[in-house]
Amino acid sequence: MENIERRRFLKIGLTSAAGLMVGSFFGFSNTSKQIDVNNYDDLLKFDWGYIVDTTKCIGCGSCVRACSVENSVPDTFFRTWVERYEINKDEKIRVDSPKGAIESFNEDNFAPEDIVKAFFVPKICNHCYNSACTQVCPVGATFHSPDGVVLIDKEHCIGCGYCVQACPYGCRFIDHHKGTADKCTLCYHRIHKGEIPACVNACPRSARVFGNLKDPNSIIRKILHERRYGLLKADLGTNPKCYYIGLDIEVK
Amino acid sequence: MDLTYNFLFPNELHIYWTVMIVLYPYITGMVAGAFIVSSFYHVFGMEKLKSVARFALVTSLAFLLFATVPLLNHLGRPERAFNIMLTPNFTSAMSGFGFVYLSYMIIVVLEIWFSYRKDFIAKYEESKGFVKLIYKALLLNSVTTNENMDRLDKKVVVILGAIGIPVACILHGYVGFLFGSIKANLWWSTPLMFIIFIFSAIVSGLAVLIFLYLFVHSIRKYEINQDSVDLMAKWLWGFMIIAVTLELMEVLSISYEKTERWAVLQQLINGQLKVSYVYLQIGLFSIVPFIILSITSLVKFANKYRNLLIWVSSGMLLLQVLFMRWNVVIGGQLISKSMRGFTEYFPGLWDKEGLFVAFLLVFIPFILLRYFDKLFPFFNKTNK
CATH class of the missing domain: 1.20.5 (Single alpha-helices involved in coiled-coils or other helix-helix interfaces)
Structure with missing residues (x-):
């Protein structure tokens, strides 16, 4: 009983x-907010953008791990990574990103009591409006999708590496197994189904925000209206679409 | 810029353009330079260069045939190389590559054909069997000639040479532009880059011609055309002064502006590039040949010693241009785009893109040239 x-x-x-x-x-x-994309014109309703809130990032590296798994990123290369900036009492700056922070950050570089300022900065392809990489691709294998994502046609890329040289942000690499260029796609296979990129999904602090810049009511637009933000290497005229909140002058 | 602690973006641990991409501008430089020298005779009628004009053309072809090999070896997907001509993206500086290269190839081949046609006919007549057939094929089955045809040959060569000069400048200036237009790279990005490339191309073209001419003539005990060697040596002197000055002025103006760019480049020049740039390219391989060529150009003394000195300095300048290509192509990639550090690179010996392959790729055109000499003989025993 x-x-x-x-x-x-x-x-x-x-x-x-x-x-x-x-x-x-x-x-x-x-993750899921159904979007209807049936034809080319539907794609034009979107302009995907990205916010990195450096004040929120804790450097856990979940985003890097999620990206690596989601996109099978080859070893020693990164579609996204996290940088750590530490400034000590002598005003020395030390930046590092061991293995792109895929295993997070385990040790301090300066003695903890000497550190006067420290912060983390996640990096990702900026999907620039005026991208240098698409400009220089000799065969047109990398291009802007109608919804504003810089993509690579790996069936067409010849692997010359010119785009890798042209990207001012170090976001591109040559995948030596495939012999072609590779980079962040904003998880294009997810976002066109209405899901959010793997890194955004994995972030426990909402330091990464993804959304439609063409939608005035989107969260991303609201944040950009409320907060002050910076762009990486804005002087190069690439017009990046990854907006950094709390961007420090030391971050290049 | 505080560079105490080296930092690279994680994707920058490897450099992407290896020694293969150093060889490409090196080889095309010799191609363009040699062609321009041949045009000095063919187009501008400089009689003193008659004895090297055809040799220069054939040298240009021998190197041209191999110019793309290092590129193909470097491409991640070489089987798709023709995409560059099938689907060119004209916003890319690189997309014109195939067209410029091909049109230049056509010009060089046609010019060689027209300037050798008469010799081919003579060879055809004196040869037999299979060799005769080769010459017949080379002559496109037109095995006779007359005065009118000879006159036409000369006219065509002048026209091709005239078209070829700007095309040679474009071919090589364009390689400079490929680097100079990359705004992301602090060491490359300068509008002067393509001008520096054109002048260094002429230096390497003149140097390779003098080097081979004197080498072959002394090995085969042929009579040396001293006027022609002296003239080329003087030009080599002049063009190397312009090329080196332009390069140094570039660095000087960046250093004087003292922007953030200089803070990084200063460390590059004093660090990773100290040996290859400061000591070798500028110190040993520019200043020493400059002094030697100043002496051979200004002081009169025995031809035997003069030619030896000219030969040594042309060999040194060939190395100078090689180091210049290395320092540009590799040097630029050593700088982290984070502006916080430098990476390192040295090619492996036996890698696919390593030193042995690089050595082979530079050496093969010389071997090819040796066989071209049998097909299109370019040196005479006497200096006529």
Whole structure:
């Protein structure tokens, strides 16, 4: 009798726990917001942009790990990475990003008591409006998608590496297995289904925000209206589309 | 800029353009330079250069045939190389490459054909069997000639040479532009880059011609045309002065402006490039040949020693241009785009893009030239 009670208890307990888990997965995940893209004109309704809030990033590296898994990024190369800036009491600046912070940051470079200022800066392809990489591609293998993402046609790329040289941000690399250029696609395979990029999804601090710049009511637009932001290497005229909140002068 | 602690963007650990991309501008430089020298005779009628004009043309072809090999070896997907001509993206400086290269190739081949046609006919007549067939094919089955045809040959050569000069300048100036137009790279980005490339091309073209001419003539004990060697040596002297001055002026003006750019480049020049740029390119391989060529150009003394000195300085200038290409192509990539550090590079010996392959690629055109000499003989025993 007691056994049957216990079995029932376990059964109900486990079922409800599983139910809660599955339910919360759907309830809390903010990944899916169905968008309708049926033809070319539908794509023109979007201009995907990106915000990095450097004041929120804690350098956990979840974004780098998520990107690596989602996009099978080859070893030693990075579609996104996190930089750590430390300034000590002698005003020395030390920047590092060990393995792109895929294993987070384990040790301080300066003695903790000497550090007067420290912050993390996630980096990603800027998907520039006036991108140098698409300008220099000799075969037109890299291009702007109608919804504002810089993509690479890996069936067409010849692997000359000119785009790698031209990108001022170090966001591109040659994937030696495929012999072609590679970089962040803003998880294009996800976003055109209405999901958010893997790195945005993985960030526990919402330091990364993704959205449609053409939609005046989008969260990304609202943040850009409220906050002060900076751009990386704005003087080069690439007109990047990754906006940095709390950008420090030391960040290049 | 505080560079105490080296920092590179994580994707910058490897450099992307290897020694293969150093060789490409090196080889095309010799191509363009040699062609321009041949045009001095063919177009501008400088009689003193008659004895090297055809040699210069054939040298140009031998190097031209190999110019793209290092590029193909470097491409991630060489089988797609023709995309550059099939789907050119004209906003890219590189997209014109195939067209410029091809049109230049056509000009050089046609010019060689027209200037050798008469010799081919003579060779055709004296040869037999299979060789005769080769010459017949080379002559496109037109095995006779007359005065009118000879006159036409000369006219065509003048026209091709005249078209070829700007095309040679474009071919090589354009290589300079490929680098000079990259705003992301502090060491490359300068409008002077293509001008520096054109002058250094002429230096390497003259140097390779003098070097080979004197080498072959002394090995084969042929009579040396001293006027022609002296003239080329003087030009080599002049063009190397312009090329080196332009390069140094470039660095001087950046250093005088003292922008953030200089803060980084200063460390590059005093650090990673100290040996290859300061000591070798400028110190040993520019100043020493400059002094030697000043002496050979201004002081009169025995031809035997003069030619030896000219030969040594032309060899040194060939190395100077090679170091210049290295310092530009590799040097620019050593700077992190984070402006906070430098990476390192030295090619492996046996890598796909390593030193051995690089050596082969520079050496093969010389071997090819040796065989071209059998097909289109360009040196005579006497200096006529």
